[in-house]
Amino acid sequence: MKELTGETWRVGCHAETPITGRVVIIQSEADLHKVCDGDVIVANQTDVNYTPQMLIASAVVTVEGGRYSHAATFSRENKIPCLIGTTGIMNELKDGDVVVVNTRTKTITVQETRKEG
Amino acid sequence: MNRVQSLAKMCQSRHLSLEDRYSITAITDVSQMLPSGCIESAIKHYQGIIRSNLWYFPILEDVSVDVFLHRWNEVHESYLGVAEEIFSRLLKSQSTDSLVDADLLESVIRSETMRGWVGKRSPSGLDALLNNRAESLEELLQDHFDSEELDELLSVGGVCSDAIFASSETEMQRLFGQYRREHGDTNLTVESLKESSNTDVPVIILREFCRYSIEEFNKKLSAFSRTLDVGTKEESSREWLTSKLEKLSGDTFISATKLFKEIQVLNYLNLNLEVKYSFKGWAGLMHVVAFTACSNTTNIPSNVYEMHTKLKKRGEL
Numbered sequence: 228m229k230e231l232t233g234e235t236w237r238v239g240c241h242a243e244t245p246i247t248g249r250v251v252i253i254q255s256e257a258d259l260h261k262v263c264d265g266d267v268i269v270a271n272q273t274d275v276n277y278t279p280q281m282l283i284a285s286a287v288v289t290v291e292g293g294r295y296s297h298a299a300t301f302s303r304e305n306k307i308p309c310l311i312g313t314t315g316i317m318n319e320l321k322d323g324d325v326v327v328v329n330t331r332t333k334t335i336t337v338q339e340t341r342k343e344g
Numbered sequence: 345m346n347r348v349q350s351l352a353k354m355c356q357s358r359h360l361s362l363e364d365r366y367s368i369t370a371i372t373d374v375s376q377m378l379p380s381g382c383i384e385s386a387i388k389h390y391q392g393i394i395r396s397n398l399w400y401f402p403i404l405e406d407v408s409v410d411v412f413l414h415r416w417n418e419v420h421e422s423y424l425g426v427a428e429e430i431f432s433r434l435l436k437s438q439s440t441d442s443l444v445d446a447d448l449l450e451s452v453i454r455s456e457t458m459r460g461w462v463g464k465r466s467p468s469g470l471d472a473l474l475n476n477r478a479e480s481l482e483e484l485l486q487d488h489f490d491s492e493e494l495d496e497l498l499s500v501g502g503v504c505s506d507a508i509f510a511s512s513e514t515e516m517q518r519l520f521g522q523y524r525r526e527h528g529d530t531n532l533t534v535e536s537l538k539e540s541s542n543t544d545v546p547v548i549i550l551r552e553f554c555r556y557s558i559e560e561f562n563k564k565l566s567a568f569s570r571t572l573d574v575g576t577k578e579e580s581s582r583e584w585l586t587s588k589l590e591k592l593s594g595d596t597f598i599s600a601t602k603l604f605k606e607i608q609v610l611n612y613l614n615l616n617l618e619v620k621y622s623f624k625g626w627a628g629l630m631h632v633v634a635f636t637a638c639s640n641t642t643n644i645p646s647n648v649y650e651m652h653t654k655l656k657k658r659g660e661l
Contacts, residue, residue, distance in 0.1 A: 255387070264570075274387060274624055275512045275513050275553060275624070279571055281513075282571035283570060294499050295502055295503060297511070297615060300511050300611075303500070
């Protein structure tokens with residue numbers, strides 16, 4: 228198991244227990260159709276167009292943003308567990324990996340890596 | 345808050361005038377004729393252009409929030425004006441080729457420069473102003489609350505939301521919920537739009553959240569279908585914030601209250617009005633369509649100044 232701590236420094240919303248889910252990498256709006264119920268959205272940042280998908284995700288993880296970013300604000304309003312400012316995460320994870328997002332410790336643990344092919 | 349409310353009304357009224365001049369169906373037709381994938385890649389593409397060019401805007405020292413709101417309004421009035429020029433060329437020609445023009449590109453570069461001046465990456469822009477106020481507030485309150493409580497106070501208090509000052513995400517969710525209560529899961533069509541007035545929910549959603557694209561509207565409606573009724577919104581945070589601030593002494597209370605109000609105004613601008621009326625909205629879509637047309641013709645991926653030089657030379661031949 229690999230643990231990514233990055234430079235996570237803001238939490239949109241605390242989840243009482245760590246969240247386990249399948250990673251979906253969102254490079255742009257064109258990838259949003261890949262998100263299914265319970266997935267963990269991993270994106271550079273989010274914007275208004277991510278709203279429906281954020282509502283069905285189990286957690287949201289972004290590279291950019293801060294206390295008042297779209298991801299942090301919307302997650303807080305809707306009690307979606309969220310980690311902001313996880314530098315390098317887009318290169319560390321890929322679609323289908325299974326991760327544990329812990330908003331208390333501000334860590335993401337890779338539980339299962341998707342096999343290529 | 346009155347100032348930012350009137351700013352919101354001015355932005356909306358400029359779009360209503362645009363719709364009156366051209367008709368909502370003419371505007372949606374143009375969004376519909378754009379190349380496939382253009383709208384869903386527009387924000388990412390635009391960010392690529394913003395980040396890979398230098399923008400020569402003036403740098404000012406910190407200004408008051410009122411002065412900034414005034415400047416933001418003026419910049420976005422002319423930003424929409426340039427968007428309208430791009431739109432009218434598309435409407436007339438039905439082709440993005442009509443945007444490949446050195447003079448138009450010059451206007452678009454100038455327009456983006458001014459937008460960038462009040463935007464995220466400018467030292468005189470929205471984020472700079474917001475960070476400045478947030479840092480001052482944090483400094484002011486750090487001796488009065490423990491770090492966890494202070495973090496919560498700044499996070500929740502900075503975006504005190506209600507029916508009027510909600511984030512764009514919350515507002516869009518509410519509007520789609522209203523659409524579904526009135527129309528079920530029925531897709532929006534050009535025909536149904538012809539019977540709508542500019543204050544009807546579908547037109548508001550198209551204008552503010554779908555860059556006037558019916559396809560975008562229907563895609564979002566479908567994506568929302570499982571989620572609109574399950575929201576678990578936070579209770580209003582105003583009372584909680586007031587109860588915390590009441591513990592502060594006179595001067596600190598006055599300064600903190602002023603900073604919180606300024607942060608709330610700037611956050612509303614950032615999380616709501618920017619989304620609808622700046623580069624992520626329809627006006628931004630028009631700008632990025634013009635950049636893309638020039639990029640495709642000149643074979644220059646993102647350097648807007650090189651594109652301009654190449655087009656200028658081509659025009660002189």
